[in-house]
Amino acid sequence: PHQPRINPSILAADFVNMQADLARIAGADFVHVDVMDNHFVPNLTFGPQMVQRIQDTSPVPLDVHLMIDDPDRWAPAYAELGAASVTFHLEAANEPVALARRLRAIGARAGLAVKPMTPVESLFDILDDVDQILVMTVEPGFGGQSFMPETMPKLRRLADEARRRDSSVWLQVDGGISASTIAQAAEAGADTFVAGSAVFGADDPEQAIAALRRTAAG
Ligand code: DX5
Ligand code: ZN
Numbered sequence: 001p002h003q004p005r006i007n008p009s010i011l012a013a014d015f016v017n018m019q020a021d022l023a024r025i026a027g028a029d030f031v032h033v034d035v036m037d038n039h040f041v042p043n044l045t046f047g048p049q050m051v052q053r054i055q056d057t058s059p060v061p062l063d064v065h066l067m068i069d070d071p072d073r074w075a076p077a078y079a080e081l082g083a084a085s086v087t088f089h090l091e092a093a094n095e096p097v098a099l100a101r102r103l104r105a106i107g108a109r110a111g112l113a114v115k116p117m118t119p120v121e122s123l124f125d126i127l128d129d130v131d132q133i134l135v136m137t138v139e140p141g142f143g144g145q146s147f148m149p150e151t152m153p154k155l156r157r158l159a160d161e162a163r164r165r166d167s168s169v170w171l172q173v174d175g176g177i178s179a180s181t182i183a184q185a186a187e188a189g190a191d192t193f194v195a196g197s198a199v200f201g202a203d204d205p206e207q208a209i210a211a212l213r214r215t216a217a218g
Pocket of ligand 1: 175
């Protein structure tokens with residue numbers, strides 16, 4: 001398999017020193033950008049104008065995670081500004097297949113996210129229309145929460161189904177990923193790992209990224 005991808009989440013960065021913090025993760029695969037609207041989740045971050053500046057400034061491609069209502073309406077703008085991938089929540093989308101196709105047509109990887117309690121079988125119908133699936137390993141909304149191991153059977157079922165279909169879909173986990181939790185997520189089938197506090201909370205973010213990648217590779 002591909003070497004594990006590590007996507008640091010800038011939710012844990014310093015919002016008024018974003019350019020400097022982006023420069024500290026140049027060895028990452030993607031930068032994970034959490035967009036929150038205070039409706040889908042009880043927290044608020046930033047919108048397309050800020051994400052455009054991150055796109056202009058980041059040394060690595062953008063992996064945008066939309067925790068917003070009505071992604072059908074708002075998601076395409078993030079693909080248009082050049083994000084490498086745009087992930088929206090299944091729980092929030094009205095027409096997930098149509099939206100995924102639209103994101104792909106604009107040139108982004110289409111991603112579909114599910115909250116910890118959302119059954120994974122609800123994804124099977126749309127699996128072939130997306131490039132990556134994000135299994136949330138915490139309730140979305142905040143950084144620094146504890147990894148939920150009870151989401152691992154779901155990830156395993158998804159990985160089995162992807163293998164059965166010979167699918168090249170990427171399986172991503174997000175929430176509480178650290179040196180002590182990343183191995184179990186990798187073992188359950190994840191290949192792409194979002195880490196906020198574990199990267200930006202480290203003295204040396206580049207070293208933390210390399211260490212996470214090594215641990216995930218087993
Ligand atoms: C949570 C966000 C995550 C968050 C992860 O809703 O989607 O991307 O930044 O932060 P950590 O790695 O600190 O759990
Ligand atoms: Zn996220």
